Amino acid sequence: MNKAMAILNDPFKNKGTAFTQEERERLGLTGVLPPRVKTIEEQAAETYALFETKTSNIEKRHFLMEVFNTNRTLFFYLMGQHITEFMPIVYDPVIAESIENYNERYQRPQDAVYLSVKHPERIKKSLANVSGDRDIRLIVVTDAQGILGIGDWGVDGVDIAVGKLMVYTAAAGINPAQVLPVSIDAGTDNPKLLDDPNYLGERHQRITGQEYFDFIDRFVDEVEKLYPKSLLHFEDFGRGTAARILDKYQDKILTFNDDIQGTGIIALAGVLGAMNISKEKLTDHTFLTFGAGTAGMGIAKMLYDELVRQGLTPEEAKKHFYLVDKQGLLFDDTEGLTEKQKPFTRQRSEFANADELTNLLAVVKAVHPTVMIGTSTQPGTFNEAVVKEMAAHTDRPVIFPLSNPTKLAEAKAADLLKWTNGRALVATGIPVADITYQGVTYQIGQANNALIYPGVGFGALAVQAKQLNDNMLAAAAHALSGLVDPDQPGAAVLPPVSKLAEFSQRVAQRVAQSAIDQGLTTMTDAKKAVADAKWEPKY
Known part of the structure; x- marks a missing residue:
């Protein structure tokens, strides 16, 4: 050429x-x-x-x-x-349709790296072939086992990594020449893909266990050697792998898992925003997480950490949480508990009717939650009976049906307002237009991770932080929660996506400042570091 x-x-x-x-x-x-x-x-x-x-x-x-x-x-x-x-x-929700049609609509690799768990020896060469002489600072990697709302999509899930990086640039201003989307093909357990003659990935069941984790270790090692100044963002890994990978590397390298940490931060920011409106204290609330997978447990952990920061002992803070999954309320003797669920389970002895707490309505009647967050992908489960039962025991019920796309949401925002006579403080996982109810126009906050992760990652990168820890994440949540006028009738619990670029800079500065305060960087001026690192789309 x-x-x-x-x-x-x-x-x-x-x-x-x-x-x-x-x-x-x-x-x-x-x-x-x-x-x-x-x-x-x-x-x-x-x-x-x-x-x-x-x-x-x-x-x-x-x-x-x-x-x-x-x-x-x-x-x-x-x-x-x-x-x-x-x-x-x-990005979300149209990206789900794009992934489902990836094989038929494949255009170009979009500067992504395609890796196979069967060939760890190719990792270094593959990364270098795609990145060339570019100064890579941000990598989003997915194995697409747990794409929120649509599940296992194998190599087709690479669109998630590409889309995520688009939002990083559009929101926070990371140079698009410095980013790298990566697909890890471990196979797929999706029968539709395995039977699809057009499928572009490895046609076998998912590789699991030691071979899989050995590959991840080698991948992380090669990334750290090739791109020592980079942030490694893990996206849409499965229940059995996401937390294990994060736990192993969180304190060792600059890394982030959006499904665990990003979802947790945005939910915490939304709840803090609700507290600003209701003028209540977070420590007075009872939390019910409906859907105790990766996202649900990330939310519970982030809220728990905030209760401890606000003065509760760990023992006191744990008493504020109830986890509901497909089995119903999770107890300490429930079979198949994950390591992340175990600290938040309850004892059967706490309830006279423990054996009956197998569905959401029964649990709501028993525990009277004041904050209910859905990450279940079970549409319509926050129904009228559940919501009215909850609203009967609290003045301003905080209800976040976060599952997406639209067809998987636990409830519609308009129904939540109607069933609570406008008292509910609502955030959704999808964009919702303003709703007028009984003469008041309600703005519905979108608990979209895009409001938070670009600023988080960019702030950590701007000051070259050694790691991205829980204090930095909490700083991000607090940065978001102060951006809405809480005294405006119908105020949203989160700021609008239209101001994404503006508040991504605010989040980045707070995260960068937290890194400076903790001694995780040699830089000293957060505002200058963030401003200097920002890329502008101009010729």
Whole structure:
């Protein structure tokens, strides 16, 4: 490929019609492009007009991916202008449909690295082949075993890593040339994929146990050697692997698991926001987590840690939590408990009717929760009977149906307001338009991890923190909770996605400051470090 074509085919360098005459001369592009030189503003306007002609969300995403694959700067300039509109298209919920159609709609590898657990010897070469001479600072890796809401999608789940990194750049301003999406193909237990002749991944059951964890160890080792200044973000790993990997590496390298930690932070931020509105103390509340998997346990742990920070002893704090999973309330003798569930289980002796606590309504009647958070992917489970029972025992019930996509949500926000006469403080896992009920317009906060993880990761990277610990995560949650006017009727418990870029900088500064305060970096000025590290989408 000649020099001119190499530049035009490199999305990190390509400006399309915006190359100036001087640049065209210098780069060997004279005569390669039409003569008119356009501004990025002009390019964005015409690209958005084309975007608007697409009739379905999946076609809109397909079009935006073509822009992304061609010209990264233009893509992020455009996304910055239309962040609220583009977020659900490039990420959740449309990304689920994209993953489900990955094999049929495959366009390009999108600068992702594809690794196979069967071939650990190829890790180093594969990473180097894709990253080339780029200074990689952020890696999002997935094995796609536990994609929220849709489960195991094997190599097709690479879209999650690509989409996550898009949000990091659009929200926080990490340079898109410094990021690397990685797919770890351990096989798949999804029969639909195993039977699909078009499936692009390894066609075998998931590799588990020692062989799998040995591969992860080698992968982490190679990443640390090749990219010593990078943050390693694990995404959508399964119940049996996510926490184990995080526990092993959290104190050793700069790493983050969004499903455990990000979900926990955003839920804590939402609950803190609810406390600002209700003027209540967090330590007076009783928490019910419905869905005790990776996300649910991340939320419980984050709330528990905050109760301890606010003065409760560990023993007192544990008494505030009830876990409900498919078996009902989890007791210390429930079979098949995970290591993360065990600290939060209850004893049967606490209840006269312990054997009857096998469904959500029975548990709500027994424990009278004041905060109920759903990560169950069981649609409609926060039904009228459950919600009215909860609301009968608290003035401002805090109810977060966080499962997504839309079809898997535990409840609709409008129903929660109706069933509680407008008293519920609601956050959802999906975008919800304003709701007018009995003359009050309610803004519904979206407990979207995108509100939090870009600022968290960027803040840690900006000061080159040695690790990302629980104090830094708590700082992020508190940064978010102070951004809404709590005295406004119908106020949301979380700020809107439209202000994503603005408050990602605030979160990043708080996280960076926490790292400085704890001696996890040699830098001393959080605000300057975050400002200096921010990339702007301009030519």
